[in-house]
Amino acid sequence: MDRLTIKDIARMAGVSHTTVSRALNGARNIRPETYARIMEICRDTGYTLNAAARQLKRSDSGAIGIIVPDISNAFFCELTRHLEWLARQKGRNVFISSSFYDYAIEDKNIRALMENRVSGIILSGVGDQTYLRLRDYLGKVPIVFLGDNIPAGMVSQIAVDNYAGTLMAVEYLLSLGHRDLVFLGGRDSSVTHRRRHQGFLDAASAAAGVRHEIFTMLSGSRIEDGYRTGLAYFSRCAEEGRPVATGLLCISDHFALGVMQAAEESGVDIPGHASLVGFDDVSFAALPRIQLTTVAQPKEEMCSSAVETLEGLIAAGGKAELQRKTIQPVLVRRNTCGPPRQQWHRS
Amino acid sequence: MDRLTIKDIARMAGVSHTTVSRALNGARNIRPETYARIMEICRDTGYTLNAAARQLKRSDSGAIGIIVPDISNAFFCELTRHLEWLARQKGRNVFISSSFYDYAIEDKNIRALMENRVSGIILSGVGDQTYLRLRDYLGKVPIVFLGDNIPAGMVSQIAVDNYAGTLMAVEYLLSLGHRDLVFLGGRDSSVTHRRRHQGFLDAASAAAGVRHEIFTMLSGSRIEDGYRTGLAYFSRCAEEGRPVATGLLCISDHFALGVMQAAEESGVDIPGHASLVGFDDVSFAALPRIQLTTVAQPKEEMCSSAVETLEGLIAAGGKAELQRKTIQPVLVRRNTCGPPRQQWHRS
DNA sequence: CTGAAAGCGCTTACAG
């Protein structure tokens, strides 16, 4: 499957390959007829230029790369879609890849992007090790971090205020009258998760007479993890003969869905016995029958900030200051919360 | 942000750039100490080779491209994740992009992949125009079509038997005792949708005394489209003073979810007044409280077939026969179907 | 085990 080159086209058109190159690059100092003839031949023969050769001269592909931990997670899926759309609006080609929550794959993906000389990268990191592994690449290519899995302020970053997010969720539950809260899920290797924990802890301890606890068992935040954690939590309550907390906060919407299922199977009614709050506001949280109350990450705002910031860094050619932006989450009230009614006890 | 080249490394290591290249390519005919010294310098300096230069020599990037119509759709999202994972297992770098259900963008994406000299492409097409626009690229790069948006047998293709899918859905509804069916959604420009329509029509007309109809209003198959179509259908029934069909088939799961919401708002109980069947079996169809009965597309099988087929075509170097595989869908029975009980009339 | 040389397919001053 050998492909035609610029020289083949030149021969067919009876011009030099320099002229073909000029035509392909839309130069204006070329006779209209020559231009038309060349373009026609290119079309007829199905010529596609060799991006590698072009980049070798240009030293930059003009494309940007996007890396997310898990593209099958609705949150990242929606994020990716917005990012890709916005970047294409700017005329950029976009390369997307997932790290599958694996540092080694994340590393490989970054390398692949660097080797392809992308103009910039938008990265949603795997966890708090990401930064350490990333350090070598910093300063070699503009990178915008989406999310706060970064220990210190050494990179450009767009993040939602996760601490404020759980804070407002707790306050909402408190205002409803709940005095027994549990936070389900989250892992220590994620800065994001730690911040959500901290917001919960601070808000719950600040209020007088509020029982609270973080219950975590698995490091993941998928539906499955929520399901198993929920099952474990409800059965622990049953074993110890104490009531299930009336306010349930979850590390993510996916996780909350799993908890919802575990609740159903354990005979815990939501929001009858317990109110449930998620985090992220993925699209299915708004589904009929789900109607999950959750802390929304303003995805469109995050994405347009990320793309704008990256373009700024690229335009500044490495001489730019670090850019950081924190976006405030917003509580979306749907149907999984209500005032405490009856507590659930093992029947 | 100028990057180091192989020559810079060579100078630092006191060898020729040929030797550096050999080290980088893991050649064995190189003295261990020389190899170690070179690799150490590469690591310390953060050298990343220029993929463009390498490809220029190799004429092939070794990567593959994946294009789907809409990455925010759960079905394609899940598909993409599997494809990416499987391809990476084979050591391939993967470039993903979406066409946003737009032929022009689809075209642009294919071109970008061709220009980057990917070894192969897995394409889930926008609609029945895709093939016409694709024709010029066929034969220039191995392409596997995922889905059946192809008019004739001119390409390698992995598709689910959409016709059989609705056929089995209708038979299931019939076996439950339903005699009034409606198919909601779908557009004529999609071969996939036409096949689903045809399966419905054939199965419903083959049975005696079954009332059936295709009701379609919008070309999309997103939640929103299902919601609006559902609302329109229910209100038309109300206006004409006739009952809502007791068996509802939908063009996709997303669409079915929208119909579910419309039903809820219109006072149509599912599965009390009407049974509901989706298509695809996306992950949220299995969610608690959703539990949508649906025709599943065996995603893992489709994806591994697609990747294997593509690898086969690539290995054959353009001399391969067309490969085609049809995968049988499977009906997943959950909670949105039941025997007909009472019909819904405007109250 | 190592190096000099050619060349992959483009782009871009430079000269005309």
Add this chain to the structure above:
DNA sequence: CTGAAAGCGCTTACAG
């Protein structure tokens, strides 16, 4: 408006 020439950063026979 057009062409000859140099060079981007690699890889790969070929020679030693």
